[in-house]
Structure formats: C-alpha cells, structure tokens
Amino acid sequence: MLRSGSRLLIYSQDGFGLGHLRRNLNVAYRVWRSQPDVSVLVVADSPAAPFFALPPRCDFVKIPTLVKVDSGVWCSDRLSLDHRDVLSIRTRLLEGLVESYRPDLVLVDHMPHGIFGELTGALRLMRRHRRPRTRIMLGLRDILGAPAEICRRWRLEGAYEAAEQYYDGVCIYGCADVFDLVREYEFPTSIAAKATYCGYVSREQAPPPLDDADLARMFAQRHDGLVFVTGGGGADASFFMDKFIDAVRLMFPRVPFDAVLSTGPFMHPEQYMLLRKKAKGLPIHVTRHGQDNIRLLRRADLVISMAGYNTVSEILRYRKRAIVIPRSGPSAEQTMRTRLMGERGLFTVVPARELTAEGFAALIRRKLDEPTPGDGPGIPSMDGAANAAERLLAANG
Amino acid sequence: MCCYDQRGLGRTARTLDIATALTTKFSDCAILVLSNLSIVGRFRAPQGVDVVRMPSVGPAAGSGASRISLDRERALQIRRMLAERTVETFQPNVVVIDRDPSHLPAEMRAVLAFVREKLPKTRVVWALPDMVGAPRVVGPRWSAEGVCQTLERFCDEVWVYGVRGVFDQAREYEFPAALAEKVHYTGYLRSASVPTHRVPNDLLRAHPDRPLVLVTAGGGASGYPLISNYLDFLERVNGAATFQSVVISGPMMPARWNAALAERARQLPHVIFHRFSKQVLQYLRHSQLAISRGGYNTLCANLTYRKPAILVPDEEPPHEHLLRADVFGRLRWCGLVRPGELSPASLGDSVMSALAGGSDHPRPERAERVSLDGLDHIGERVRMLAVPRRPARNITTHDDHRLEGDGRHPGL
Numbered sequence: 166m167l168r169s170g171s172r173l174l175i176y177s178q179d180g181f182g183l184g185h186l187r188r189n190l191n192v193a194y195r196v197w198r199s200q201p202d203v204s205v206l207v208v209a210d211s212p213a214a215p216f217f218a219l220p221p222r223c224d225f226v227k228i229p230t231l232v233k234v235d236s237g238v239w240c241s242d243r244l245s246l247d248h249r250d251v252l253s254i255r256t257r258l259l260e261g262l263v264e265s266y267r268p269d270l271v272l273v274d275h276m277p278h279g280i281f282g283e284l285t286g287a288l289r290l291m292r293r294h295r296r297p298r299t300r301i302m303l304g305l306r307d308i309l310g311a312p313a314e315i316c317r318r319w320r321l322e323g324a325y326e327a328a329e330q331y332y333d334g335v336c337i338y339g340c341a342d343v344f345d346l347v348r349e350y351e352f353p354t355s356i357a358a359k360a361t362y363c364g365y366v367s368r369e370q371a372p373p374p375l376d377d378a379d380l381a382r383m384f385a386q387r388h389d390g391l392v393f394v395t396g397g398g399g400a401d402a403s404f405f406m407d408k409f410i411d412a413v414r415l416m417f418p419r420v421p422f423d424a425v426l427s428t429g430p431f432m433h434p435e436q437y438m439l440l441r442k443k444a445k446g447l448p449i450h451v452t453r454h455g456q457d458n459i460r461l462l463r464r465a466d467l468v469i470s471m472a473g474y475n476t477v478s479e480i481l482r483y484r485k486r487a488i489v490i491p492r493s494g495p496s497a498e499q500t501m502r503t504r505l506m507g508e509r510g511l512f513t514v515v516p517a518r519e520l521t522a523e524g525f526a527a528l529i530r531r532k533l534d535e536p537t538p539g540d541g542p543g544i545p546s547m548d549g550a551a552n553a554a555e556r557l558l559a560a561n562g
Numbered sequence: 563m564c565c566y567d568q569r570g571l572g573r574t575a576r577t578l579d580i581a582t583a584l585t586t587k588f589s590d591c592a593i594l595v596l597s598n599l600s601i602v603g604r605f606r607a608p609q610g611v612d613v614v615r616m617p618s619v620g621p622a623a624g625s626g627a628s629r630i631s632l633d634r635e636r637a638l639q640i641r642r643m644l645a646e647r648t649v650e651t652f653q654p655n656v657v658v659i660d661r662d663p664s665h666l667p668a669e670m671r672a673v674l675a676f677v678r679e680k681l682p683k684t685r686v687v688w689a690l691p692d693m694v695g696a697p698r699v700v701g702p703r704w705s706a707e708g709v710c711q712t713l714e715r716f717c718d719e720v721w722v723y724g725v726r727g728v729f730d731q732a733r734e735y736e737f738p739a740a741l742a743e744k745v746h747y748t749g750y751l752r753s754a755s756v757p758t759h760r761v762p763n764d765l766l767r768a769h770p771d772r773p774l775v776l777v778t779a780g781g782g783a784s785g786y787p788l789i790s791n792y793l794d795f796l797e798r799v800n801g802a803a804t805f806q807s808v809v810i811s812g813p814m815m816p817a818r819w820n821a822a823l824a825e826r827a828r829q830l831p832h833v834i835f836h837r838f839s840k841q842v843l844q845y846l847r848h849s850q851l852a853i854s855r856g857g858y859n860t861l862c863a864n865l866t867y868r869k870p871a872i873l874v875p876d877e878e879p880p881h882e883h884l885l886r887a888d889v890f891g892r893l894r895w896c897g898l899v900r901p902g903e904l905s906p907a908s909l910g911d912s913v914m915s916a917l918a919g920g921s922d923h924p925r926p927e928r929a930e931r932v933s934l935d936g937l938d939h940i941g942e943r944v945r946m947l948a949v950p951r952r953p954a955r956n957i958t959t960h961d962d963h964r965l966e967g968d969g970r971h972p973g974l
Contacts, residue, residue: 204632204633206617206632206640211603212603212607212612212613213603213604214603214615215600215601215603216603216604219600224617224618224632224637225615225617226614226615226616226617226640226644227602227603227613227614227615228614229594229612229613229614230612241612242612243607243608243609243610243611243612244592244593244594244610244611244612245590245591245592245609245610246592250651251612253651254594254647254648254651254652257647257650257651258614258644258647258648261640261643261644261647262640262643264643265636265639265640265643266632266636266640
C-alpha cells in the first residue's frame, strides 16, 4: 500500500481517439477501489477528454493535442503551429505538473518517454533528489504494433533506455499466451525482469444492458434481435458502417433485427449525416454520442466493430458473438490482435477490403444463428484493471 | 483566451464561440483556450483552436464532501503553473480573460502580474458579460477585493459583451475614470445561425402541429427548481396541454436529480428530455417560447432568434440572472417569474399567457435596435491589439483576412 493521501499522476496520450484514456480510467477506478484516499490526476491530450465519467477523487488536465499521422510523424491537431511549438508547450506543462503536483506514483501509458521524448524532462526531475522517491510505472497495451516497427522506433527514440532507466515496473494489459510482448519487442532482461502481465482491462462500473423500454424509444417497431455496430472513436469507421447499411438494405424488408450504429465522437459530421440519410427507412438507429455504448453492447445479440483494445475486451468479457473488422493502418495493432484472437475462435474477422454487401449480409445471418460464446478456454484473463491496480499500489520495489 | 467557470459552462461556451468567430476572420491565428470546465471536451473546438484544461478547485476546507481529487492549495498551484507556463511558451499577442473578477482574485492577480512582467508586449483584456449582478452587491464585493484596481493596473482593455444603453457597467459599478476609459461595449453576441431544414430527429417524430416550448437550465447545476416546477405544471394539466416541450436539464446537473427529472418527463406525453444537446439552437429555432434561467448565452440566443422568453432567475448573489431578467422584463423583451414566486401555477400562467399572445406577451422583436454585433467588434478590437507597434489607422485592411504582425502566428 502507498501511504495514505498519496497522489497518482497518469499520462495518457491519445491524440486521435479515446482508447488509452478509457483503459487508464478503468485502472484508475480500480486504484480508487483498493485505496480510496489516493488522489488521481490524469494528463490527457484527447480533444474529447474526459468524455467518460471520471472515477471518484480523480481530476484531469488537458494539454494541447498532437496527432499521429504516421509512424513517428506527428502534427498539431488544431493549432496552426508547428508541432515543435506545441511540443515545447507540452514539455513545459508536463515538467510543471510533476513539480506542482508532486506525485508519489506515476503511470505512463504506452510511451516510455512520451511523444518525441517530451516526458524526459519530467522523468528526470522526478528522479533527481526527490523524497519520498516517486514510483514510476509504465503501462503497455496487449499489442503495440508490428514487432519490427516497434523495436525500430523504440531503439531510434531511446524508449528502451527510458524504460530501463526511469521505471520501477511495467504493467502489460494483456496475456503472454496471446502475445508475448516482452519477447516480441525484444525487451532486455533489465526491463523484462520488472514486467508483469496483468490480463485484459475491460469496463469497470458498467451500467446494465438496455431494456425493452429503452429500445422501444429508438425503434417504432421492434424486431427480436439487436445488432450493435460500433467504431470506437469513429474517425475511420464510416467505411464498414456504410457497407453494413448496404447489407441491411439487401436483406430488407426481411431484416430479423434492429441495429444501432454508434458512429463515435470523432466521425466527420458530414459522414455521420450521410450514414443517417442512407439508413432512412431501415431498422437502423444512428447515433453519435456513444454514452450508451456499453449498455447496447451488453444487450446486443451480435456486435460488429473495429478491433480497438476496449471494444475487443468488452466483447470477450460479455461473451458476445462478434464480427470484427480491423483497422489496417497506420499500425498493425488491430490486424495482429484480430489474427491472434480469431485463431482462438473468439470472434469472426473480416478484413475491410474483403467486405461486400452480399458477403456481409450472409455473414450477419450466419453469426446470428450461432450459439453465444461460452466460457471457453480460449478467453484470456480479464482481470487486468484489478491486477494492474494491485501492482501499482504495491510497496516500492 | 482564459475562461473560468464556477458552477456553469457559460464562459467557456461563449469563449469557444468567440474563438470560432476569430478563426474565420483571421485565418492564420492560433488560439489556445485555457478553461477549468470539466466537460470542455464535449465542445468541438474549430480548426485553429486548442484547449488546455485546468483542474477544478474545490470548495474551501470543511464545506462538506467533494469529489474533487486535489486539495485546494495544490489545485490552485497547478492552475497557476498551467496558466503561467502556457502563456510563457505560447507567447500570445493578446490574452482575453472571461471570469468573475471577484472570484479567487489572488489567483488571477498573480497570473496577470506574471504576464505583465514576462510578456510586456502582450495585451491583456478582461471580458465581462452585459451585467455582472446587482450594483449594491457587486460594488462592495469589488471594492473589498480591489477588483477595479487590479483591472486598471493590469488590463489594457475591458470588454463588456453588452450594450451601454441597456446597462452601463462603468456607471452602475462606479468604475474610476481611468478604468472607465478602458471599457469597450462590444454589443451582444449573436448566436450561430442554424439552417431551417436541420430539424432534430426527435422533433421530426414529434407532433408537428403543436407549438413548442423549450425549457433550458444552462449548465444545470442549479436548474432543478425550474425544471421540476415546469414538469409539475405539466403533471397538473395532466396531458391536456396543447403544446409540446423540449426540456434540457444541463450536463452539470447532479446525476441523481437529473435521473429523477428524466423519469418524470418520461411519464408525460409530448415531452422530449435531454441532459445535454448540441442542437439547442435548432430546438430554439423551432420553438414558440423559450424558458430559461436568464444566463447570458441563452439570452443572446433568444435575442438572435427573436423568441418570446420567460426568464426564471434564481436568487443567488450577486443576482446576475435576476438583474438581467429585470432589465429585459422592464423593456418588455421577456417575461419574468421572480425567485420567490416560482411555483407550478405561476410558471404555468406565464406559459399559457405567453403562448396565447396576450397584452403582457413578451415582445423580443422590440429589441431590434440592440446590437448583436459583438463578434464583429471583438474581431476589430483584436485586430487593433494584436499589432501593437503600428498606428491603428494603417491596419484597417478589412478584405485582407489575415492579421499582420511580425511574422509570427498571432495567438490569443
């Protein structure tokens, strides 16, 4: 246990979505459950932050946003400033935060020294004559990207050195038998020795599934089944959603289900309007705010989604039939995740480029006839948040 | 642009509106908005604008349970650090602060002093809504906190987002002459225009022939009495109302209260209930009557769309809402239900008489002559301030939609 009244600082870099923030808040919630007197400050850069309800005793700071355009290439999200100017603001603010907040515990998400090393100054400040010593932990998602690419970048940017030099431990939010991150990313023994596989982090405090009355308000006439279509943040989800509407159109008027299409807050407003227009006359409800996503997912008979970490965790946790369409780039993360999990038969994987309206329609029909997945041996550990919280709060060392 | 909201979201909302207007006027300008609003991420910042969010400062020690994570002193320290380092690295040409000047004045004084010392070329503006509160409350409060001295000493200009003929702040709050000289009345802020064909989905499915009453409670933190009384009124007429309602409770309303109100609204016919909607202006556009608490932004929307309005202000000092409702009520631009008189019956009477168009029916069209050109005037002020070393008359290049300067991106 940390001493009472301790302070936890979480660095959650997101830029173009909400996935990291969601996972970090799930871990923060578990920290609060284990030790309610810990105060938490999340530093986020997602333009939509905090988006989710914050756990008790948790507040957040948002810093100017940088967006990943390609591997190792970043640009300012909205400001007409050079990314280096934005970076210098971020660096100064991050240093200031460790000085003024004086955290006892720091959890850095997925980038050991931040974008372009923006955390290095803050890390160094914390390691310099600080008493009591700050415990610094690194949190890594199950899969970061293609091993060759990640190793190259980590080497190039000095991420291995940062992980070795500044960190007390590494929490991996995944399972070695799905993806052996330590081996695949060639962690030297110095880092491997302090790494722990915590299992998958999924939704904490999930509200109950939507009930009939909720659905009756969305659909004038109810069908038996419910298909939930989600694209996470939604920035690049319009393609498969468009195809989904085509598929439903093919089935019309004999569509055996209602569908809710949750576009996510980052879908371009025009694309959202187009989808809405296109879905007219079909039993499809299109929404963008996403507040009920988890309730919809829990109620759904079939989930159709991209392969972001959180959605996949929720599909596994609630044992849902699912069709998963991985994002093809810029990183290989989603294709790797779906390949590894698809091989275990946890859901059906369809590459976006192979999607046709006919094939999609047939697949949806077939999936709806399948039995719901049970507690098979293929399901990885889903206790990631609790295990990570325990590891974070463990006595120093 | 720095905006500090206390219980609501009005300052951040209008600051983002102003920032949006400035980016369309000056295409290469960079604006950082520094806000403490917890739900700032729900607003969409336009291209050219990014947000830095500061933590909340909890109530003073001993004032009950709080969900705030940080102790007050530390939160203030972090906020000050964020404000100082942001301006220091961003190097804005202009800083605009929208905040109640008597709220935590020491915090703001420190930041202002820092800006003056480190960035002598940066111009500092303090922005105020059309009216801050009753002069008998504001006067003593401001003099106790030394507000006028602070504004006079550190600010180049004071913008009042209002009209002098409606409320003369410099006179009402007895600004010393040196401060009064710095005041610019910008006019009210016209709300964004929404295309008529954009009808919110749930409204499309609702009854097209019934007149629409829109009830909003701003941020919602203290909106419970208004909405509860309104629902109570509907419950009493028991389905016999000839109109339909859209009720928006506000994202800052405590979840428990909101759930109770939502459940009551669910039981009623012809009521659409939202906690938060990005389509408030669309609803307003299609409404025949708007009921609100008298917040500044809502009032601007009512004026923009010339909607008959009933204001139901609360009693909280410094009585900003009440004063506004009084001033606009006297001008017959809106109806008013006084705080002590709020009941389902009184609210219902006002609604029925406003919808019937009787002699005491509010007439927003009488406000025709009140300026809603605040955004244009703000743009002009920024143009003047952002180019400090040139004589003002040389930079009135209206068709050149770029700010001139020393080659840097102008920032706010």
